[in-house]
Amino acid sequence: MDLVLIWAVLLSFAILIYVILDGFDLGIGILFPWGRDAKERDMMMNSIAPVWDGNETWLIFGGGGLFAAFPLAYSILMPALYIPVLIMLFALVFRGVAFEFRFKSERSQGVWDGAFNFGSSVAAFAQGLILGAFIQGLEVTEGGYTGGALDWLTPFSLMTGFALMCGYSLLGATWLIIKTTGELQQWAYQAARWLLLIVLAWIAMVSLWTPLAKPEVAERWFSWPNFLLLSPIPVATLGVALALWHALKKQRERAPFIFSVSLFFLSFIGLAVSIWPYTIPYQLTLWETAAPPESQRFLLVGAVILVPLILGYTTFSYRIFKGKVAAGRSYY
Amino acid sequence: MEFDAVLLSRIQFAFTLAFHILFPTLTIGLAVFLVIIEALWLRTKKDLYYYIYKFWVRIFGLSFGMGVVSGIVLSFEFGTNFSRFSEATGNVLGPLLGYEVMTAFFLEASFLGVMLFAWYRVGNRLHFLSTCVVALGTIISAFWILAANSWMHTPAGYRLEEGIFYVTDWSEVIFTSSFLYRFTHMLFASFLSTVFLIAGVAGWYLLKGQHEFVARSCFSLTLGLAAVLAPAQILMGDLHGLQVQRDQPMKVAAMEGLWETGREVPFLIFAWPDQEKETNHFEIGIPKAASLILQHDPEGEVKGLKEVTPDQRPNVPIVFFSFRIMLFSGFLFLGVAWIGLWLRWKKQLYKQPWFFRLCMFTAPLGFVATVAGWVVAEVGRQPWIVQGLMRTVDMASDIPAQAVLISLSLFVLVYGILFLAFVYYLFKLFRAGPDYKTEPPPFTSARTAWLPSG
Numbered sequence: 001m002d003l004v005l006i007w008a009v010l011l012s013f014a015i016l017i018y019v020i021l022d023g024f025d026l027g028i029g030i031l032f033p034w035g036r037d038a039k040e041r042d043m044m045m046n047s048i049a050p051v052w053d054g055n056e057t058w059l060i061f062g063g064g065g066l067f068a069a070f071p072l073a074y075s076i077l078m079p080a081l082y083i084p085v086l087i088m089l090f091a092l093v094f095r096g097v098a099f100e101f102r103f104k105s106e107r108s109q110g111v112w113d114g115a116f117n118f119g120s121s122v123a124a125f126a127q128g129l130i131l132g133a134f135i136q137g138l139e140v141t142e143g144g145y146t147g148g149a150l151d152w153l154t155p156f157s158l159m160t161g162f163a164l165m166c167g168y169s170l171l172g173a174t175w176l177i178i179k180t181t182g183e184l185q186q187w188a189y190q191a192a193r194w195l196l197l198i199v200l201a202w203i204a205m206v207s208l209w210t211p212l213a214k215p216e217v218a219e220r221w222f223s224w225p226n227f228l229l230l231s232p233i234p235v236a237t238l239g240v241a242l243a244l245w246h247a248l249k250k251q252r253e254r255a256p257f258i259f260s261v262s263l264f265f266l267s268f269i270g271l272a273v274s275i276w277p278y279t280i281p282y283q284l285t286l287w288e289t290a291a292p293p294e295s296q297r298f299l300l301v302g303a304v305i306l307v308p309l310i311l312g313y314t315t316f317s318y319r320i321f322k323g324k325v326a327a328g329r330s331y332y
Numbered sequence: 333m334e335f336d337a338v339l340l341s342r343i344q345f346a347f348t349l350a351f352h353i354l355f356p357t358l359t360i361g362l363a364v365f366l367v368i369i370e371a372l373w374l375r376t377k378k379d380l381y382y383y384i385y386k387f388w389v390r391i392f393g394l395s396f397g398m399g400v401v402s403g404i405v406l407s408f409e410f411g412t413n414f415s416r417f418s419e420a421t422g423n424v425l426g427p428l429l430g431y432e433v434m435t436a437f438f439l440e441a442s443f444l445g446v447m448l449f450a451w452y453r454v455g456n457r458l459h460f461l462s463t464c465v466v467a468l469g470t471i472i473s474a475f476w477i478l479a480a481n482s483w484m485h486t487p488a489g490y491r492l493e494e495g496i497f498y499v500t501d502w503s504e505v506i507f508t509s510s511f512l513y514r515f516t517h518m519l520f521a522s523f524l525s526t527v528f529l530i531a532g533v534a535g536w537y538l539l540k541g542q543h544e545f546v547a548r549s550c551f552s553l554t555l556g557l558a559a560v561l562a563p564a565q566i567l568m569g570d571l572h573g574l575q576v577q578r579d580q581p582m583k584v585a586a587m588e589g590l591w592e593t594g595r596e597v598p599f600l601i602f603a604w605p606d607q608e609k610e611t612n613h614f615e616i617g618i619p620k621a622a623s624l625i626l627q628h629d630p631e632g633e634v635k636g637l638k639e640v641t642p643d644q645r646p647n648v649p650i651v652f653f654s655f656r657i658m659l660f661s662g663f664l665f666l667g668v669a670w671i672g673l674w675l676r677w678k679k680q681l682y683k684q685p686w687f688f689r690l691c692m693f694t695a696p697l698g699f700v701a702t703v704a705g706w707v708v709a710e711v712g713r714q715p716w717i718v719q720g721l722m723r724t725v726d727m728a729s730d731i732p733a734q735a736v737l738i739s740l741s742l743f744v745l746v747y748g749i750l751f752l753a754f755v756y757y758l759f760k761l762f763r764a765g766p767d768y769k770t771e772p773p774p775f776t777s778a779r780t781a782w783l784p785s786g
Contacts, residue, residue, distance in 0.1 A: 050445035053400055057441045061433045063407045068430040071422020078411025078418070079729035085412055086739045089405045090746060096401035097750060100394045104757045143419075149735050291423045294499050299427040306434040310442075317442045320450050 003296045007069040008277075008286050010303060014065055016268050018058035020171065020261050025052045027172020029095055029120020030165060031191065032113065039327040040184050041113060046325040047179035049099055054314055056092070068299050072143060073279035073289035080138045080145040081130050084152055088126035095119030121165060128164030132157030135210060135274070137281040156213060163202035167264065170195040174257040179325050192256055193248050200241055203267060207234070210274060216282050217274045230273060237266045338728040340736040341413035344743060346710070348405055350703050351747050355399030357702045360474060360519065361526025362392045363467035368553070370460050373772075382772040384546055388530070390761055393448050398754055400441075402747070413736065417717055417727035424490060424497045424505055425480045432476035440469035452773055459773075471519065478518055482511040484718050485709070486579045492721065509579055513572040514709070520565040521705060524665055525698025527554035527561065532695020533762055535688035543765045548682055551691075555681070558669035566662055570625065576712075577626050580719060581635040582644065583712030586651035588622050589615075593636040597622040602656075605648040610638060646714040654707040661701035668694050 025048040035041035048055075067074045078085060098116035102109055129152060136156055139147035173195055176188040211218035221230060244259035275281055279289045290296065366385060373381035407429070410418045418426075446454060446462040454462075489504025490497045499505055531554040537547035577584045584590075589605045589612050590597060599621030603612040620630040627634065637645050668690055675681045717724040 050449040053397075053444060054438065054441035056400070056404065057433065057437045060404055060407045060437055061430075063411075064426070064429045064433045067407075067410065067418060067422055068426025071419055071426055074411045074422065074426075075415040075419035078408060079413075079415045079731050082412050082729070082731050082735055082739075085408055086742075089408060090742060092404055093401040093746065093750070096404075097397055097753070100397040101753055101757060104390075104394070104760065144730065145415075149732050291426065292498055295423040295427050298499070298502055299430045302431055302434055310434065310438045313442050314438070317445050320446060320453055 003293055003300065004286050004290045006300060007065075007290070007296055010300075010307070011062065011065045011069060012268075012272060014058055015062045016265065018055070018062055019268070020264055021055035021058060022052075023168045023264065024048070024171040024175040024257075025055055026095075026120045026124045027168035027170065028175065029116050029172075030124060030169045031172050031176070032117040032120070034187070034191070035184070038109070042327040043180055043184060043325050044176065045099065045102065045116070046327070047176065050321050051318065052096075052099060054317065056096070059092075065299075069291055069296055070279050070286070070289045071291050073284065076138065076140055076143070076145050076280055076284070076289075077134070080147060081133060081152055083149060084126045084129040084133065088123050088130070091119045091122035091126060093119070095123060124165045124168045125161040128161030129153075129157045131164065132160030134281060135160070135271070136213070137283065140280055140283050143284075156209060159202075159209070160206060163199075163206055166195060166198045166202055167267075170199050171257070171260050171264070174260045177256055178253055181324055189248055189251060189256075192260075193245070196241065196244055196248070199263070203237065203263075207270070214274075214282070220274060220276075233266060233270050233273070237263065237270075240266060337731055337733040337736050338725050340733055340740055341728045341731075342724065344736060344740040345409060345413060347740070347747070348402065348409060348743055349710075350706065351751070352399065352402040352406060353703065353706060354699050355395045355402065356470065356474070357522045357525050357699060358395045358529070359392060359399055360467075360470040360522035361524075362388060362395065363463070363470045364523065365526060365530065365554075366392060367460075367463050367467045370463050374456060374460055377775060379772050380545055380549060383766040383768055384550060386770065387546065387761075387766040389448065391758065393444075394754065394757060394761070396440075396444060398750065411729075413729050413731070414717075414727050415729040417722070420495055420722060420727065421484075421497050421718065424483060424499055428476050428480040428483075428506070432473055432480075436469045436473035436476065440466050440473070443469070456773060456775060474518055474522075475515060478515040479506045479508075479511055482508050482514050485514075485713055486510040487718055487721060497718075510572075510575055513568070513575050517565070517568050517572050517705075518702075520561060520568055521698070521702045524558065524561050524565055525702055527558045528665065528668075528691070528694050528698045529696070530554045531558065532692045535691035535695075536762070537765065538682060539685055539688040539692070546766050552676075552681065555669060555672035555676075555691075558665065559673045562662070562666040562669045566666060569659075569662065573626060574628075577634070580713065582637060582640060583646065583651065583708075584626065585635055585637045585639070586646045586648045586712055587655040587708060588626075588634065589648065589652045590622070590634055590636045591638050593633065593639055595623060595631050595633050596620045597626075597632075597634045599625060603652070605652050607642070607645075607648050610642075644715060646712050651708055651712045654704040654711070657704040658701045658708060661697045661704070664694060664697065 028044050028048055032041060032044060035044050063074075066077075094115040096119075098112040098119065102112035102116065105112060132154070133152035136154060138145060139151065170192060173188045173192040177185055177192065180188065211221055220226060240259050240262045244256060244263065247255035247259055277285045277287075279286055366389060369381050369385045369388070372378075373385060410425075443462040443465040446459065447466055450459065450462070483505055486508040487497075488508045489499060489501040491500050492498075530550050534547040534551035534554070537543045538551060573584065588597065589600050589603045591610050591612070596619070598615075598617030598619045600612070600615055600617040603615040603617070605612050622634055623632040624630045626632065637648065671687065671690070672681065675684060675687060681687075713719055715723050715725065717727050
């Protein structure tokens with residue numbers, strides 16, 4: 001087996017897990033101002049307080065994994081995306097500390113509510129910017145970034161920024177459906193329906209704009225027989241969207257979240273198809289940016305043993321906190 | 333000095349690192365302290381230990397949150413600000429950081445949730461196990477990060493081809509000649525900083541006559557630990573110093589403020605190093621002491637800074653003064669801890685207000701000493717980013733200085749605000765003291781003690 005391929009799959013998996021897990025808790029942060037009173041906001045926050053830290057660890061795994069397995073890609077992408085990466089980091093700092101500070105404050109609770117909402121929204125938006133800039137491609141000569149400091153800022157990346165915010169909100173709303181009851185849950189059902197429509201519009205827009213802007217992507221999707229072979233992806237996306245709509249209408253509790261995750265999964269696959277086999281789109285491939293086998297193998301040995309273990313105890317900790325949440329700071 | 337992108341990136345990296353290390357320093361020590369307290373609780377079944385645990389676990393949660401968010405920044409900053417360095421060393425350092433994430437971060441993050449939020453949801457034994465796992469996670473994390481950092485000081489197990497490092501032997505990469513010294517030194521620094529913080533807070537309660545039982549218990553336990561840890565750390569520092577002298581003689585020369593290679597070198601208690609004139613002003617020293625410390629022989633030879641050209645020396649005043657801050661704090665800890673022993677022997681430990689005040693004064697010093705120690709280590713390595721092989725100035729990203737200036741200013745502003753908020757909530761928790769209102773969870777029968785009870 002090709003080590004580079006294994007790492008490509010493993011890292012994609014880590015990024016997907018990150019997007020789903022931190023996606024729903026960033027989504028809760030984006031939806032936070034719609035919590036009507038302190039009690040509802042408590043419930044929203046309590047639904048993720050024990051797990052957000054583990055969720056965010058997948059981001060470090062993604063960053064660290066990229067550094068370890070594809071150091072050249074890491075050392076090109078990070079300076080190229082300097083500003084959006086730092087915006088994301090600042091935003092994550094604010095929302096992260098809000099969990100701790102909010103429950104320890106009284107008068108200043110509003111400040112940390114704001115920090116949580118603002119940080120979550122900006123972090124999601126910045127991740128969308130990074131995604132958009134990545135899809136568009138970067139100016140690289142001789143293994144180094146040679147573009148400007150603001151090359152990432154384009155209408156396309158702004159669009160992906162908003163799209164990701166809406167996508168995360170959908171995950172957040174469907175997570176709230178699982179974790180809450182009564183009025184807040186009803187509100188989440190409503191929100192999820194609207195968000196689904198908006199997200200579908202964004203998916204359609206990104207799916208049209210990307211091949212129009214990038215001939216490489218158009219070639220990948222619309223050439224024969226790729227068109228036929230890849231057609232299950234958009235078809236399945238449509239099917240999942242319908243199933244999600246139906247589940248929201250029927251007021252199912254878990255199905256909406258699972259279908260939202262499936263929607264992310266399919267979009268992710270679609271993206272992977274567009275980008276394959278590049279780590280720096282349309283210029284440097286996985287193999288050209290990979291670490292040598294001795295480095296990839298050394299870390300892989302650990303990953304093979306540890307990643308299943310991590311998934312195991314992560315599942316275990318989610319199980320401990322299963323069920324509906326209560327308001328208040330009843331914890332520690 | 334010109335404020336170019338490289339210098340700004342270095343300042344930003346130093347600033348974000350120094351800010352970050354405060355929190356792991358506290359959480360490594362506190363996690364171990366909480367393991368001890370919870371073990372005492374399970375063993376003695378005294379409510380007292382439950383209240384101590386609940387009190388300090390809040391401070392642990394607060395600090396851990398700060399550590400996580402400031403740590404995420406670092407995992408990206410290698411790439412954003414030192415991209416040439418990440419390209420050159422990614423094959424070596426990347427996997428070490430990857431192991432840190434896989435063996436430590438996930439472990440800590442998942443079980444922290446249980447530790448903080450799952451009282452009553454899980455049995456007491458499983459809760460204790462979670463505390464142990466979190467403590468283990470913090471130590472494993474220190475293991476990998478010190479391994480990666482030590483490799484930059486004493487590189488080994490590599491092959492260098494066209495400016496890129498390739499690994500030839502992983503055990504040599506991890507267990508370099510400085511690693512075990514630095515790992516142990518950092519763990520002891522964490523433990524010492526934590527016990528003095530706890531002792532300081534307990535001393536404050538004793539001074540005010542509040543929370544008598546909790547305060548006495550904490551005061552006695554932490555000062556007892558300090559009496560062993562303080563001399564152990566000084567011994568560890570001494571051994572580490574011998575190793576640094578072997579591997580990085582210019583760092584030691586800067587620490588000692590020694591310009592000329594010589595024998596019977598004095599230890600300078602104070603001096604004002606002058607890099608321009610390559611000499612010191614206002615020297616006050618103990619004759620032959622540096623030779624004695626570094627060579628274990630009063631006649632021993634110590635290498636001076638003039639062995640190399642000025643462009644191969646670190647910034648002498650920074651290293652020199654940071655070293656003294658660390659060293660003097662270390663001896664102060666020893667003094668306070670042993671005065672504690674003496675008072676205990678005289679049965680006066682809980683009766684001397686001046687001693688409570690002394691402990692309050694030393695409470696934050698461990699953190700000052702730890703940061704100073706890191707400054708000695710990292711500035712002392714300069715101008716090298718990888719000792720003897722790669723220069724820091726050649727390894728930064730090619731990004732505009734304005735971008736770095738903006739991000740650095742934002743870091744100073746944001747971290748400044750966060751630090752104030754952290755200290756504010758820390759003191760709020762200290763002032764509030766332990767919460768005796770909540771009932772400790774019941775001791776269930778052995779069969780269900782592991783299982784979630786819901």
